Amino acid sequence: MLNTTYAKVLLGTFVLLISAFGVAYADHAWGKYHWDLSTVDTLANPLELGDNLSSSWQESLVGASSDWNNSVLKNQVAAGTSNANCDPTLGQVEVCNGAYGDNGWLGIAQIWVYRGKDGHIAQAIVKLNDTYFSLPAYDTSAWKDLVVCQEVGHTFGLGHQDENFTNANLGTCMDYTNDPDGSLYGQLNNEHPNQHDYDMLSSIYGHLNGTGDGTPGSGKGSGKGKPANVGTVTLNTPAEWGLAVAQDAQGRDSLYVRHLGSGVDVITHVLWAE
Ligand SMILES: [Zn+2]
Numbered sequence: 001m002l003n004t005t006y007a008k009v010l011l012g013t014f015v016l017l018i019s020a021f022g023v024a025y026a027d028h029a030w031g032k033y034h035w036d037l038s039t040v041d042t043l044a045n046p047l048e049l050g051d052n053l054s055s056s057w058q059e060s061l062v063g064a065s066s067d068w069n070n071s072v073l074k075n076q077v078a079a080g081t082s083n084a085n086c087d088p089t090l091g092q093v094e095v096c097n098g099a100y101g102d103n104g105w106l107g108i109a110q111i112w113v114y115r116g117k118d119g120h121i122a123q124a125i126v127k128l129n130d131t132y133f134s135l136p137a138y139d140t141s142a143w144k145d146l147v148v149c150q151e152v153g154h155t156f157g158l159g160h161q162d163e164n165f166t167n168a169n170l171g172t173c174m175d176y177t178n179d180p181d182g183s184l185y186g187q188l189n190n191e192h193p194n195q196h197d198y199d200m201l202s203s204i205y206g207h208l209n210g211t212g213d214g215t216p217g218s219g220k221g222s223g224k225g226k227p228a229n230v231g232t233v234t235l236n237t238p239a240e241w242g243l244a245v246a247q248d249a250q251g252r253d254s255l256y257v258r259h260l261g262s263g264v265d266v267i268t269h270v271l272w273a274e
């Protein structure tokens, strides 16, 4: 009798632990999406962040690149090869700014992923909307740093740590805020990633960094691969982003999935202006 009760309590605790872990993981990673790149791969050939930015954005991208290089996935800023539409380039990230219009969003990150169990990312883009960043409320290094850091984090496969704009800053750019550098309310600075973000990336990319996997010269391939054409489409509005699959704390849709042809999904993460 006592043993049964004890077993039930133990079992209950175990289930609770599993579900707590599941929720925490689901909250922060975009499911299982990741580049098929080990740390060894990216030490030799860093994941390129194509710089299509005008001068006022340069410092934020260089800063975000440097911050994210504290993680297992190494990146480098490279000359951008995109265009006014910010079309993606296979095997890398393109980062763009432009006056994309009064559509409500400060920034979006989009990743094209191969459908299937691996969840590998083919290409990604970041768009920063100068229609809002030209306004005094957002034209600050703190806002720019936060948004660039967050959108680049999304292109690596990370979600948000928190989606409430008005609670206390967690000290990471993967946290929504109305006080990016913490100076308004005397709180933590949200312009940079924190250790939890780096830990998440270690967990996501762990299978590529295992001892039996990704050793240099193992004939595993170049790392960046040459997958089939995954297509380009113009994707600036919710109508083009597909199905809304997640909402922020204000109840606004924040994550969308659209099925494209040829076994590819495009996933859009949007940060709305307040
Ligand atoms: Zn993988």
Ligand SMILES: [Zn+2]
Residues within 6 Å of the ligand: 150, 151, 154, 160, 269, 270, 271
């Ligand atoms: Zn975001």
